[in-house]
Amino acid sequence: MNSCTILRSVLRSLNTSWVSNQRRWIRSAPSLYRTAGHTSNTTVHHSEATLGKLRSLNRQFDRRLRSVYQRYADGPDHTVFQGSHHVYIVEGCGIYRMGHTEEEQDMVQVFHTDCAGDVEGTIQRVRLSATESILAATAKNSHKEEAKCVVIRLDNHNAPQKPMLILDNVFSFEWASDDVLVYTTQEGLQCRHVFRLHLTNTGNQSELLYEEKDPEFFVEVSRSRDQRLLTINCSSKKSSEVWLIDSKCPFSPPTQVQPRQPGLLYHVEHSNNLLYILANTGTGHEYQLLRAPLSSPAMQHWKPIFSPGPGAVIKDMEMLQDHCVITVREPQGQLQLQSISLKSPDHGTVLQLPSWACAVETQRIGTVDKDTFSFLLSSPVHPPIRYHLSPAHQRPLSREHAFQHQHTLLTECHTTRLQAASQDGTMVPMTLFHMKALADLSEAPLLVHVYGAYGLDLNMSFSPEKRLLLEDNWTLAYCHVRGGGECGVSWHRAGCLQQKMKGVEDLSACIQTLFQSGVSQPALTALTARSAGAVLAGALCNKNPHLLTAVHLQAPFVDVLGTMQDPSLPLTIEERGEWGDPLTNPQDRDNIASYCPCHNIVPQLYPSMLITAYSGDSRVPLSGVLKYVERLKKAIQTHTSSSSRLPIKGNVPTIMLDLQPGNDHFGPEDFDQSVSETAQQLAFFYTVLGLEYKGSQQKMRGKRKRTIKNMTIPCQFPHHVIGQINMRT
Numbered sequence: 230m231n232s233c234t235i236l237r238s239v240l241r242s243l244n245t246s247w248v249s250n251q252r253r254w255i256r257s258a259p260s261l262y263r264t265a266g267h268t269s270n271t272t273v274h275h276s277e278a279t280l281g282k283l284r285s286l287n288r289q290f291d292r293r294l295r296s297v298y299q300r301y302a303d304g305p306d307h308t309v310f311q312g313s314h315h316v317y318i319v320e321g322c323g324i325y326r327m328g329h330t331e332e333e334q335d336m337v338q339v340f341h342t343d344c345a346g347d348v349e350g351t352i353q354r355v356r357l358s359a360t361e362s363i364l365a366a367t368a369k370n371s372h373k374e375e376a377k378c379v380v381i382r383l384d385n386h387n388a389p390q391k392p393m394l395i396l397d398n399v400f401s402f403e404w405a406s407d408d409v410l411v412y413t414t415q416e417g418l419q420c421r422h423v424f425r426l427h428l429t430n431t432g433n434q435s436e437l438l439y440e441e442k443d444p445e446f447f448v449e450v451s452r453s454r455d456q457r458l459l460t461i462n463c464s465s466k467k468s469s470e471v472w473l474i475d476s477k478c479p480f481s482p483p484t485q486v487q488p489r490q491p492g493l494l495y496h497v498e499h500s501n502n503l504l505y506i507l508a509n510t511g512t513g514h515e516y517q518l519l520r521a522p523l524s525s526p527a528m529q530h531w532k533p534i535f536s537p538g539p540g541a542v543i544k545d546m547e548m549l550q551d552h553c554v555i556t557v558r559e560p561q562g563q564l565q566l567q568s569i570s571l572k573s574p575d576h577g578t579v580l581q582l583p584s585w586a587c588a589v590e591t592q593r594i595g596t597v598d599k600d601t602f603s604f605l606l607s608s609p610v611h612p613p614i615r616y617h618l619s620p621a622h623q624r625p626l627s628r629e630h631a632f633q634h635q636h637t638l639l640t641e642c643h644t645t646r647l648q649a650a651s652q653d654g655t656m657v658p659m660t661l662f663h664m665k666a667l668a669d670l671s672e673a674p675l676l677v678h679v680y681g682a683y684g685l686d687l688n689m690s691f692s693p694e695k696r697l698l699l700e701d702n703w704t705l706a707y708c709h710v711r712g713g714g715e716c717g718v719s720w721h722r723a724g725c726l727q728q729k730m731k732g733v734e735d736l737s738a739c740i741q742t743l744f745q746s747g748v749s750q751p752a753l754t755a756l757t758a759r760s761a762g763a764v765l766a767g768a769l770c771n772k773n774p775h776l777l778t779a780v781h782l783q784a785p786f787v788d789v790l791g792t793m794q795d796p797s798l799p800l801t802i803e804e805r806g807e808w809g810d811p812l813t814n815p816q817d818r819d820n821i822a823s824y825c826p827c828h829n830i831v832p833q834l835y836p837s838m839l840i841t842a843y844s845g846d847s848r849v850p851l852s853g854v855l856k857y858v859e860r861l862k863k864a865i866q867t868h869t870s871s872s873s874r875l876p877i878k879g880n881v882p883t884i885m886l887d888l889q890p891g892n893d894h895f896g897p898e899d900f901d902q903s904v905s906e907t908a909q910q911l912a913f914f915y916t917v918l919g920l921e922y923k924g925s926q927q928k929m930r931g932k933r934k935r936t937i938k939n940m941t942i943p944c945q946f947p948h949h950v951i952g953q954i955n956m957r958t
Contacts, residue, residue, distance in 0.1 A: 340390060
């Protein structure tokens with residue numbers, strides 16, 4: 230359970246697909262013709278030679294990416310889960326199973342969407358009933374927000390089964406018993422209703438169990454690790470509320486844990502008639518672990534049993550049979566596991582994770598071993614490696630066999646953690662990945678990543694295309710600015726609402742600190758952001774465009790003011806806690822207007838931009854993206870036409886809009902389309918930065934190689950090296 234999920238909703242940032250974050254790069258879907266997405270080139274100045282080189286590079290990167298993806302196709306697959314009798318594998322549109330023993334290794338398909346009539350798309354979530362007699366799963370395609378839930382009776386047949394029931398518009402669901410399914414329905418981007426479905430021999434009966442009245446709240450159901458409790462989680466940007474359903478009496482009405490109150494966020498787990506509550510009741514309103522009797526769940530009975538040290542924050546919690554394993558982010562940015570005995574909470578064990586680890590992904594291994602913790606460790610450039618921890622047997626951290634290329638990368642790749650002093654003196658953490666020594670990076674191309682919204686961490690899980698760039702001697706920088714969740718709840722609150730500009734200042738400070746540290750230069754620097762991360766990226770381009778040469782924005786949220794002034798849009802009301810309410814609060818309106826990318830465009834020399842948008846995206850209205858592109862185009866035209874000197878050929882920015890069909894905010898699910906889109910992004914970076922691409926290495930073209938000796942960069946942001954070590958997203 231990640232602490233970020235306490236605020237889970239269908240954000241502009243949250244991918245509602247496959248509950249365990251299925252890596253689309255490991256599953257190659259059948260080749261499909263890339264339907265007519267078109268690239269609208271609103272370039273102020275370009276040449277056919279430049280566009281020809283872009284197309285040529287696109288084809289080269291398409292081939293290279295397929296090779297890189299294939300290299301990691303056999304990595305740990307976390308679409309596997311285990312029941313009492315079988316191992317289940319989710320692959321694309323099908324669900325398969327095989328027995329636990331060596332004699333039962335034949336793979337049998339138990340469901341495929343082709344057997345379910347109008348059900349189409351890929352599998353999202355799968356849940357087994359307690360006795361493994363019934364399976365429920367949702368399937369969704371990229372052209373619809375809502376998913377269909379199929380209920381399948383499992384038997385000994387060796388052919389895919391037809392569903393016994395299909396439910397429309399289902400978001401989350403859990404089994405309360407073998408014949409009772411609790412689920413939420415989704416309307417657009419909102420979930421407010423919880424139903425209880427009773428499967429009987431005489432028919433199926435569904436009744437409304439809970440209805441959320443507040444439009445700022447999002448509702449989902451989940452299940453405790455010990456399978457005892459179902460939780461109805463009601464969450465807004467500012468508070469949360471949990472209701473419980475005991476699986477021992479699934480027809481009883483839900484009981485409330487703690488009524489919602491402003492500023493209180495909490496999540497509930499269970500073990501041995503005790504509730505374990507992760508709540509932001511610690512120092513500075515950060516998360517701590519508390520405990521209360523199941524019979525007395527209200528807040529006055531909560532007793533703290535674990536709080537992280539100064540500057541450290543809780544990032545994740547996993548309940549085992551007799552232990553709780555907590556993932557903690559240390560002040561320096563490294564991750565560690567703390568194992569706490571539920572019988573003696575004062576006694577715990579600290580396990581330091583490898584220094585390169587940036588992402589921990591829990592793998593619930595089902596009923597096979599209830600006191601073993603299995604998880605994947607990765608970074609943007611380190612492929613996932615599966616680890617096991619068994620606190621009850623006092624077994625240390627163990628790692629499964631890794632491929633040789635993973636060992637090689639561990640020794641060759643540097644992971645460096647820096648800090649930048651922002652405008653108000655706040656120290657902002659950064660994570661760098663590079664192959665050469667830090668002192669040898671002045672001529673290396675730099676790709677900067679930023680998000681900084683909703684209290685969510687910047688995505689630091691493995692990405693094959695980032696590995697490709699690293700092998701080509703790029704430096705990858707991840708800026709953990711305020712507004713995100715890397716440094717806790719207070720870090721988010723310091724960068725939202727009236728403080729949103731702090732994230733822009735943090736991003737600017739990070740980039741300037743990198744330059745002052747000898748890492749790259751503006752002529753070789755690109756910035757990438759998606760969804761709500763485009764707010765900070767776009768604001769930086771308006772404020773300090775000289776820091777960048779290339780920018781890629783995917784599904785960008787760039788018209789904050791226009792969107793938040795339209796309550797008819799699906800996320801406007803729900804997201805007032807992040808951006809403010811410009812309709813009723815003049816201060817909020819003025820604040821949003823001060824940083825909104827679309828409303829602060831001025832005639833100046835902007836970086837070149839590739840903007841990828843999706844025509845039916847309901848999280849980020851296309852009208853705002855088109856408005857942003859048109860205003861950029863006019864501003865650049867005004868600047869170049871009024872300049873006292875004609876711009877040097879090649880220095881006039883290119884603004885490219887890649888408009889794709891469909892309403893998937895998170896990019897194409899089809900493998901071929903995804904590769905093609907990523908190849909275009911890489912080709913754009915290489916073309917704009919003037920880099921030659923030759924197989925596995927790049928070099929700078931002479932005509933683009935330039936220094937920054939005539940560019941003045943303010944020096945008020947000294948860098949601090951901590952240490953060098955080897956819903957709108």
